Structure formats: structure tokens, C-alpha cells
Amino acid sequence: MKDITERAQFEDVISAGKAVVMFSADWCPDCRVIEPALPELEEENKSFSFYHADRDQLIDVCQDYGIFGIPSFLVFESGEEVHRYVDKDRKTPEQVQAFLDEANQKITS
Numbered sequence: 001m002k003d004i005t006e007r008a009q010f011e012d013v014i015s016a017g018k019a020v021v022m023f024s025a026d027w028c029p030d031c032r033v034i035e036p037a038l039p040e041l042e043e044e045n046k047s048f049s050f051y052h053a054d055r056d057q058l059i060d061v062c063q064d065y066g067i068f069g070i071p072s073f074l075v076f077e078s079g080e081e082v083h084r085y086v087d088k089d090r091k092t093p094e095q096v097q098a099f100l101d102e103a104n105q106k107i108t109s
Contacts, residue, residue, distance in 0.1 A: 001038055001050045001051060002049075002050070002051050003051070003053075004051050004052065004053045005057060005058075006057075006058075007058065007060065010053065010058060013076075014081075015076075016049075016078075017049060017078065018048045018076070018077050018107060019048065019049045019050075019051060020045075020048045020073060020100065021053050021076070022038070022050070022052050022053065022071055022072070022073050023054075023055050023058075023062060023070050023071065023072045023074070024052065024054065024072075025070055026056075028070050030070070030088075030089070031071040033090055034092075034096065037093035037096070038050070041096055041097060041100065044097070045097075045104075047104065048100065055070050065081070066086065069086060069088025071091060072084070072086040072087065073086075073091075073099060075103040075107075082103060083102060083103035
């Protein structure tokens with residue numbers, strides 16, 4: 001998972017193909033819980049490019065996209081948001097995979 005560190009980079013990432021952006025922060029315990037599962041989720045979902053956005057570094061992006069709880073995931077295709085999993089609750093790998101499956105269905109239908 002590649003890191004996004006500034007807004008211009010975020011805009012470039014979401015404009016190029018199918019991108020999943022995970023918003024989190026170093027101090028977030030629920031974010032740390034899902035992290036070990038992310039490499040496997042990436043491997044199982046190769047049609048997406050995966051990115052990490054630190055909520056504290058990109059607070060303006062979070063405000064613009066209504067990211068008030070973390071970890072949260074947004075899926076973009078060619079600059080358009082197509083699906084979101086945004087709340088403050090801990091997420092399991094199975095929940096994230098179901099979210100990615102739903103996003104893929106929205107994009108391909």
C-alpha cells in the first residue's frame with residue numbers, strides 16, 4: 001500500500017484507474033488491527049490500486065469527503081467516488097473484502 005502525503009498526490013491517485021484509499025492515523029488502535037490483513041486483501045483484489053492516507057496529514061481531504069471516523073475506505077474510478085466504507089467502527093478483513101466486492105460490482109455493472 002502506497003502512502004499519500006499531500007492533496008495533489010491524492011488528486012492524481014484517484015484520477016488514475018481504480019483506487020482504494022484507506023484513511024487512518026498512527027494513534028488509531030482500530031487502524032492497527034486491520035493493517036496485518038491489508039497485504040492479503042491487496043493480493044486478492046489486484047484490479048484495484050491501494051493507498052494509505054494519514055487522516056492527520058490530509059485533514060482537508062477528510063473534511064471534503066466526510067471522513068470523520070477511521071479506519072475508512074473510499075473507492076474511486078477515474079476521479080469519481082464509487083463506493084465508501086466510512087464509519088468509526090473496527091473493521092474485519094471479511095467486512096473489507098465484502099466492501100471491495102460491492103465496489104467491484106458497482107464498477108463493472
